[in-house]
Each structure stands twice: as C-alpha cells, then as structure tokens.
Amino acid sequence: MTDNKAISRETLESMLKAINMGVLLVDHDCKVLFSNHFMSINSGRSAEELVGRTLFEVFPELPEVWTRQKINSVVTLQNFAFTSWQQRPHLFNFESTRPISGLVGHMYQNCTFFPVQDADGGSLGVGLAISDTTDTAARQLELTHLNELLEEEKSAQALLIARLEEAQAQLLQSEKMAAIGQLAAGVAHEINNPIGFVCSNVNSLRRYLVDLFALLDAYEQASDEKHAQAHPELAAMRDKADYDFMRQDIDELIVESVEGLDRVTRIVKDLREFSHVDSYEWQLADLHKGLDSTLNVIWNEIKFKAQVIKRYGDIEPIECMGSQINQVFLNLLINASHAVGVDGEIIINSGREDGGVFVEVVDNGHGIPLDIQNRIFEPFFTTKPVGMGSGLGLSLSYSIIVKHHGRLTVESEPGRGSCFRAWLPLRQPQVQAHATSAVEGC
Ligand SMILES: Nc1ncnc2c1ncn2[C@@H]1O[C@H](COP(=O)(O)OP(=O)(O)O)[C@@H](O)[C@H]1O
Ligand SMILES: [Mg+2]
Structure with a gap:
C-alpha cells in the first residue's frame, strides 16, 4: 500500500x-x-x-x-x-x-x-x-454492420430455401403430371385397338341391317292375305315387338353409336397426340396438329370464355420435342383465356418467317401493365390469386423455346390485349443428325 x-x-x-x-x-x-x-x-x-x-x-x-x-x-x-x-x-x-x-x-x-x-x-x-472509446465503438459498429449483413444473407437464404422447396414441389407436381400424361397415353393406346374393331363391327352391322331390312321388306311383299290368315302368330309377334318403331329406332341407335365411337376415337387420338409419350426426343412435327390437339384437351376450359379463331399459315413440319412445344401452346392458351373478359377472343396465327416458323396467341384481354412486362418470364412471377397461378407457365415456356433455339416474345397493350409469339427454327443445329424423317403431329 x-x-x-x-x-x-x-x-x-x-x-x-x-x-x-x-x-x-x-x-x-x-x-x-x-x-x-x-x-x-x-x-x-x-x-x-x-x-x-x-x-x-x-x-x-x-x-x-x-x-x-x-x-x-x-x-x-x-x-x-x-x-x-x-x-x-x-x-x-x-x-x-x-x-x-x-x-x-x-x-x-x-x-x-x-x-x-x-x-x-x-x-x-x-x-x-x-x-x-473510439476503438471499441469502431469494432462494435463493424460487428453490428457485419451482423446485419449476416442477417440479410440469412433471410435471403431462407427465401431461397423457400423457393427451392416450392420449385421442388412444382417439379414433383410436373413429374406427377408427366406420369398422369403417360398413364393417359397408355390407356389411350390400349383403348385404340378395341375401339378400332368396335367401329369396324358397327359399320358392318349397319350394312348387314340394311340388307336384313331389305330382305324383311321382300318377305312382307311376297306374303299374301292367305298366308297371313294361315299364320296369325306372325302379326301378333310383329305387334308385340313394335316392329315399325324398332326399325326406325335401330337406324337412330346405329347413327348415335357411330357418332359416339367417332368422339371416343377423337379423344383417344387427341390424348395420344397431346401427351405424345413417344416424342421425348427430337422429331419432325406438324405444329398445327399440336395446336389442334392442345385446343381439344383444354376446350372445356376455353369454350365458355372465348371464341377461338385459327389463322393457320402454310408452315412445314419442324424439328422439335412435340410434347414440350404442346406444353408451351397450353400455357399461352390458358393464360389468354384467363386474361379475356366478356366477348373474349383468342386468335392463333402461324406462318413462316426468318427461315423458321412462328405461332402467335393473340388475345383481347386486360393486357400486361408496362412495369411488369419484363418480369412475366421470371419463375414464380404471378399476378393471379393464390391457387390460380404458380407463375411458372411462362418461365417454363421460355426455357422450352430457348432449348429449341427459338424466341418467345410478347407485345401487350394494357386494356387492349396481348400477343405472345413463339418463333422456332425449322431444324435444330446440334441434333440435325438424329432427326427422324417421319412426320408426326405434336
Ligand atoms: N395473355 C396474358 N394477358 C395478360 N397477362 C398475362 C398473359 N399471360 C401472362 N400474363 C401475366 O404474366 C404472369 C405470369 O404468367 P405465368 O408464368 O403463366 O404464370 P401464372 O399464369 O401462373 O400467373 C401472369 O400472372 C399474368 O400477370
Ligand atoms: Mg400461366
């Protein structure tokens, strides 16, 4: 001390x-x-x-x-x-x-x-x-700043993880859809054969019935009064069976059955065309067939909302993955049907351009505000309510078209409508050698 x-x-x-x-x-x-x-x-x-x-x-x-x-x-x-x-x-x-x-x-x-x-x-x-305390304060402030940066990064990562989870869910969903598509195509394929012979049998039956009725007519004309009196049970049978009505009804039944079978055949064909299980590889495909089968598949969704006008030009088959291009058409058409109001109109244009072909889906819907026009191709960007839109349709379509060495562009005027245009080359540069020569619908 x-x-x-x-x-x-x-x-x-x-x-x-x-x-x-x-x-x-x-x-x-x-x-x-x-x-x-x-x-x-x-x-x-x-x-x-x-x-x-x-x-x-x-x-x-x-x-x-x-x-x-x-x-x-x-x-x-x-x-x-x-x-x-x-x-x-x-x-x-x-x-x-x-x-x-x-x-x-x-x-x-x-x-x-x-x-x-x-x-x-x-x-x-x-x-x-x-x-x-400047030294301490400087260190502390720097730490606080670093901490803030870390927090920011952490929340950015959390956002990223959430998006990844969403993307994974979406991927699972699209895998599920692909599986359902394959199942549908498989079922369609299996139904195709029986429907084929039922059609042909019904057509034969129709011809036979014509002959059979002609034969019955001939019998009727040949039988005279004496013959009728000798066989009263024939008249009773005729009355019991309501022969005249039956004859007329058989005709109608056959006509309806043929119509029904035609419809089933068309549905099976559309399902096969649309899911195109056999086209996960590059093939020459007719885009108009692809558009038609896609339209048929979503017709129920579109028919009450818009009038569809097809203005198909003269285009040749192009090298593409049919089912994927159909997916693009599907997204563009569904978006157009979501955008239109009363007096909805969707025009599909196609034609040749720049050594390739183009397909346009034009609608007279609400259009896209200028400030979001450059965002609509972003994954997860949507202006639709939860459950209505995933925001993946256009981004997926964009990547499909880019994979095909094409371009997907949009022109839109708010309040007047939008025009989505896909341009595709006739042939793919790197896969030219693998292209099959068969011409297929999409
Ligand atoms: N034809 C269209 N008319 C108006 N807006 C459109 C049209 N197509 C796309 N959009 C806008 O682009 C957004 C993204 O579209 P998309 O990627 O298909 O996702 P989603 O349809 O699930 O919202 C839509 O939410 C909509 O705002
Ligand atoms: Mg969409």
Missing part, C-alpha cells in the same frame, strides 16, 4: 493533468474549476482559457439542459452518473485519428460524472471523467 500522505498535492494534480483521459471539475453552476491536458489537446484551448468559464461557453456542443440535470442530480444525490457512447456517441466535439488508416473522425466517448468534496467534506462540485 502507498502512504497517501507521502504524495503531495502537486504530484496528484500533475497525474490528473497527464492522464490519458479527460478530467474536468465543475462547480454547481457548471463553471470549470479544473481541466487537464487531454481536454486542452482535444479542444485546442489551454487550461487557462477553460477554467473560470461555464461548460457551455467553452463546449457549446454540450446539451445544456441535460448536462445541468446530470450535474444537479450528482450534487443532490452524491452519486455517480454515467453516459456511454451508445447513448451519446460524441458528447464533446473532439476528433479522433484512426491508428492504421489515419482517417480522422468524431471521437466516441464514455463519460462518468462523480461528486467531489472539499477538504471539509462539503460538496465542491462534480468531476467529469471522459474516456476515448
């Missing part, structure tokens, strides 16, 4: 003056009684200039009301008070030079207010101990 009495007042004062933190002593009126070197160096004023004047004259940046309150409370309660750089970063307007970069900035400070008594134990005033 050091003996306090051995240290002179001058020694203590010179220590206070030299210490590497600010020391001030003020009286109850905030008049400066003592100020050390730290305060002079940082304020640019000598101790003589500071002492004898109020804090607010020499340090105008100090908040007067707040400072007086602090000093009064320390005097009254004879307690310590503290303010940290987080609450008041720059209490005194001092500068600080960073050791490595040499950059000059505001000094961050902590300040302790402590009661000071005179030799008789009476209250002399309040001491202020000001420490430079």
Whole structure:
C-alpha cells in the first residue's frame, strides 16, 4: 500500500493533468474549476482559457439542459452518473485519428460524472471523467454492420430455401403430371385397338341391317292375305315387338353409336397426340396438329370464355420435342383465356418467317401493365390469386423455346390485349443428325 500522505498535492494534480483521459471539475453552476491536458489537446484551448468559464461557453456542443440535470442530480444525490457512447456517441466535439488508416473522425466517448468534496467534506462540485472509446465503438459498429449483413444473407437464404422447396414441389407436381400424361397415353393406346374393331363391327352391322331390312321388306311383299290368315302368330309377334318403331329406332341407335365411337376415337387420338409419350426426343412435327390437339384437351376450359379463331399459315413440319412445344401452346392458351373478359377472343396465327416458323396467341384481354412486362418470364412471377397461378407457365415456356433455339416474345397493350409469339427454327443445329424423317403431329 502507498502512504497517501507521502504524495503531495502537486504530484496528484500533475497525474490528473497527464492522464490519458479527460478530467474536468465543475462547480454547481457548471463553471470549470479544473481541466487537464487531454481536454486542452482535444479542444485546442489551454487550461487557462477553460477554467473560470461555464461548460457551455467553452463546449457549446454540450446539451445544456441535460448536462445541468446530470450535474444537479450528482450534487443532490452524491452519486455517480454515467453516459456511454451508445447513448451519446460524441458528447464533446473532439476528433479522433484512426491508428492504421489515419482517417480522422468524431471521437466516441464514455463519460462518468462523480461528486467531489472539499477538504471539509462539503460538496465542491462534480468531476467529469471522459474516456476515448473510439476503438471499441469502431469494432462494435463493424460487428453490428457485419451482423446485419449476416442477417440479410440469412433471410435471403431462407427465401431461397423457400423457393427451392416450392420449385421442388412444382417439379414433383410436373413429374406427377408427366406420369398422369403417360398413364393417359397408355390407356389411350390400349383403348385404340378395341375401339378400332368396335367401329369396324358397327359399320358392318349397319350394312348387314340394311340388307336384313331389305330382305324383311321382300318377305312382307311376297306374303299374301292367305298366308297371313294361315299364320296369325306372325302379326301378333310383329305387334308385340313394335316392329315399325324398332326399325326406325335401330337406324337412330346405329347413327348415335357411330357418332359416339367417332368422339371416343377423337379423344383417344387427341390424348395420344397431346401427351405424345413417344416424342421425348427430337422429331419432325406438324405444329398445327399440336395446336389442334392442345385446343381439344383444354376446350372445356376455353369454350365458355372465348371464341377461338385459327389463322393457320402454310408452315412445314419442324424439328422439335412435340410434347414440350404442346406444353408451351397450353400455357399461352390458358393464360389468354384467363386474361379475356366478356366477348373474349383468342386468335392463333402461324406462318413462316426468318427461315423458321412462328405461332402467335393473340388475345383481347386486360393486357400486361408496362412495369411488369419484363418480369412475366421470371419463375414464380404471378399476378393471379393464390391457387390460380404458380407463375411458372411462362418461365417454363421460355426455357422450352430457348432449348429449341427459338424466341418467345410478347407485345401487350394494357386494356387492349396481348400477343405472345413463339418463333422456332425449322431444324435444330446440334441434333440435325438424329432427326427422324417421319412426320408426326405434336
Ligand atoms: N395473355 C396474358 N394477358 C395478360 N397477362 C398475362 C398473359 N399471360 C401472362 N400474363 C401475366 O404474366 C404472369 C405470369 O404468367 P405465368 O408464368 O403463366 O404464370 P401464372 O399464369 O401462373 O400467373 C401472369 O400472372 C399474368 O400477370
Ligand atoms: Mg400461366
């Protein structure tokens, strides 16, 4: 232990003056009684200039009301008070030079207010101990900043994960759809054969019935009154069977059955064309057939909403993956049917252009606002209510067309309608060698 009495007042004062933190002593009126070197160096004023004047004259940046309150409370309660750089970063307007970069900035400070008594134990005033916390503050602020960046990255990752999960769900869904498509195509394939022979049998039956009725007519004409009297049971049988009605009805039944069979044949054909299980490879395909089968598949969805006008041009078969191009047509047509209101109209144009072919789906719907026209091809971008749109139709279509070395573009006028245009080359550059020569519908 050091003996306090051995240290002179001058020694203590010179220590206070030299210490590497600010020391001030003020009286109850905030008049400066003592100020050390730290305060002079940082304020640019000598101790003589500071002492004898109020804090607010020499340090105008100090908040007067707040400072007086602090000093009064320390005097009254004879307690310590503290303010940290987080609450008041720059209490005194001092500068600080960073050791490595040499950059000059505001000094961050902590300040302790402590009661000071005179030799008789009476209250002399309040001491202020000001420490430079710029290093700590700089590190802390940098950490906070890094933390914020990490948080931002974390939420960006969370968003990404959510999107990935959604994409995976979508992928599963499309795999499911593909499986259903294959199943449908398989069933369609299986039905194709029996439907074929039922059709042919019904047609034969129809011919036989014509002959059979002709034969019956001939019998009727040949039989005379005598013959009828000899065989009254024949007339009874005829009445019982309601022969005249049956004859007429058989004709109608046959006509209806042939119509029904035609419809089944068409549905089976459309299903096979649309799902095109055998076309997951590049083939020459007739786009008009693809458009027609796609239209048939979604006809129920479209027929009450819009009138469909086909303006097919003269185009030749192109090398493509039929089922994928049909998927594009499906997305464009469904979007168009979602966009139209009363008096909806969807026009399908096709033609040759630029050494390739184009297909346009034009609607007279609500159109696309200018500010979102460049976003509609983004995955998950949708303006439709939850459950109505996944926002994947156009992005999927875009990637299919790009994979085909084509272009998918849009022109739209809000309030008047939209035109989606797919342009496709006649042949694929890298797969030319594998193209089959068979011409297939999409
Ligand atoms: N024919 C169209 N008319 C107006 N807006 C359209 C049309 N086609 C697409 N859009 C806009 O583009 C968005 C994205 O379309 P899409 O990728 O097919 O996703 P979804 O149909 O699931 O919303 C739609 O939500 C819609 O705002
Ligand atoms: Mg869509």
